[in-house]
Amino acid sequence: MPDFDPLYFLQGGGEVGRVIREIDWSATSLGPSESWPVALRTAVSTILNSRFPAAIVWGPDLTTIYNDAFKPILGNKPEAMGRPFSEVWKEAWDEIGETAARAYKGEATFIEDFPLEIERFGYPEQAYFTFCYSPLRDDQGRIAGMLDTVIETTSKVEAEQQARLINAELRHRIKNTLAIVTSIANQTLRNTPLADGIKEALLQRLTSLANTHDVLAGKGRIDAAIGDIIAGALSPHDAAAEQFVIEGPPLRLSEKQAISLALGVNELVTNSIKYGALRHATGTVHIKWGLFGNSDERRFRFTWIESGGPPVTAPARKGFGTLLIERVLPSDFGGTAQLVYDPDGLRYEILTDGRQLDRAEFYPAPPE
Numbered sequence: 001m002p003d004f005d006p007l008y009f010l011q012g013g014g015e016v017g018r019v020i021r022e023i024d025w026s027a028t029s030l031g032p033s034e035s036w037p038v039a040l041r042t043a044v045s046t047i048l049n050s051r052f053p054a055a056i057v058w059g060p061d062l063t064t065i066y067n068d069a070f071k072p073i074l075g076n077k078p079e080a081m082g083r084p085f086s087e088v089w090k091e092a093w094d095e096i097g098e099t100a101a102r103a104y105k106g107e108a109t110f111i112e113d114f115p116l117e118i119e120r121f122g123y124p125e126q127a128y129f130t131f132c133y134s135p136l137r138d139d140q141g142r143i144a145g146m147l148d149t150v151i152e153t154t155s156k157v158e159a160e161q162q163a164r165l166i167n168a169e170l171r172h173r174i175k176n177t178l179a180i181v182t183s184i185a186n187q188t189l190r191n192t193p194l195a196d197g198i199k200e201a202l203l204q205r206l207t208s209l210a211n212t213h214d215v216l217a218g219k220g221r222i223d224a225a226i227g228d229i230i231a232g233a234l235s236p237h238d239a240a241a242e243q244f245v246i247e248g249p250p251l252r253l254s255e256k257q258a259i260s261l262a263l264g265v266n267e268l269v270t271n272s273i274k275y276g277a278l279r280h281a282t283g284t285v286h287i288k289w290g291l292f293g294n295s296d297e298r299r300f301r302f303t304w305i306e307s308g309g310p311p312v313t314a315p316a317r318k319g320f321g322t323l324l325i326e327r328v329l330p331s332d333f334g335g336t337a338q339l340v341y342d343p344d345g346l347r348y349e350i351l352t353d354g355r356q357l358d359r360a361e362f363y364p365a366p367p368e
Helices: 014-022 038-048 068-074 090-104 154-189 198-218 226-234 255-275 320-332
Strands: 054-058 063-066 109-119 124-137 143-152 223-225 244-247 252-254 284-292 299-307 336-342 345-353
Touching: 014 038, 014 068, 038 054, 038 063, 038 124, 038 143, 054 068, 063 068, 068 143, 090 109, 090 124, 090 143, 109 154, 124 154, 223 226, 223 255, 226 244, 226 252, 226 255, 252 255, 255 284, 255 299, 255 320, 255 345, 320 336, 320 345
Parallel strands: 244 284
Antiparallel strands: 054 063, 054 143, 109 124, 124 143, 223 252, 284 299, 299 345, 336 345
């Protein structure tokens, strides 16, 4: 019958298992490894047989025991096995010591992409880690240490930072390009005899496009709040703020939807100033949007409703603006549109499946 191996819990421990066997643990507060409590031996066996980077910190001296997967995180630091965790990471202890203390009080902590300046190759370096400090209990149920499960995310964070820099520069260049295009158009058309309103319409469309780009680029996102898009589309126009009633929940639109809606609102407000409710000081435009229906079949509705203006009649011909709001805009929302030339005021509506707004939360129906 084979002899019982008191260090059975080191089986499958790889290179680190050999290191643990060779250390004189009696010189530490843990005592000989053969006499470790069952809870500690179980925890050690668990991490040694794991491919995920992990370290056990045990006892009042914060004695460190780690696995093979943890070794790359240590780099060329002096041997950490059996040493106090606070000494192993002394250069970063001001940042992580409090988190470790909370684990020893029974509080687990999970942190993503945490920045730390560490020294593991002979020089200070900025690194990032996603880790969890979890309390560990001894055989009597008392907190005796903590488990550090960790993965280094330095390369991911640096790639994201580089991407943000590149995107910021790209957004800056696009903004400058739009400004240049607007200036060229303005200068080119300044003394050119054109049909009434063509220059104004072109510059307003370019301004609306530039304002939408500012909203999209302002926070480095690829989506935008619908309220900000509408405000940006209305801003170039000479219409009193009190003539608008704007209401709706804080939904976000994709880049494509945001640009399309901005151009559509620009056409609607331009038409209203020339022929509709905004032609009179007493006219009003009610802009509403929202999601309605149950969570399984929710629908999105956007409406533009005019009142208080001159009697409305359908135009004799349809221009670019009408094509945009009747075809392009609903297509970009994956839905349908209805443009009604009601004598009491123009009405426009977009209706689509709520799933077309995959960044939106569910809200009650907008008022009719």
